[in-house]
Amino acid sequence: MTEPHVTLDPQSLNPVEEKLRGPLEEQLTSALQAATDRVRQRYAGESVDQVTVMLLEQAKAGLHPDIAAGFHPDHAQLRQVAEAIVAEAR
Template sequence: MQELHVSLDDAQLSTAAQKLHEPLEAQLSSALQRAAELVEQDYHGESATEVGARLLEIAKSSLHPDIAAAFQPDPAELDRAARAVIEASRE
């Protein structure tokens, strides 16, 4: 499966988050990638919407609560990630 990457928009980040931009992106990307691996291993025909919800739930569970609360990925990007997981599970 392709590597998933979270990109943050500096304009939408607080001053503190802007200073931590790169490590924050790395942490979010890592959490999402790990979630994708887990969901792919346990995929049983769920819809992209269900896979996306699982991705977000699992990714958030591995983050600090403050970071998890603020992590609101773009729905279209989360859908793309979910579809990538579904495709990878079919290979």
């Protein structure tokens, strides 16, 4: 499984966010990759929906609260990561 990567849509960013886009993408990607590793290691037969929720919760837990509040990853892409974790465990 390839590691997830966060890419922000420049059209949805305000000017301050646009200036911080690179470091913000790195921080979000790092949090999501760490969450993926933790969920993968702790996976115990949960459904894809449960794993999707776990990924989001774990990723947000690894971020500053202000950044976590604004982190809304694409649900379909997050679900693909969850599906890969479930499939890998079978």
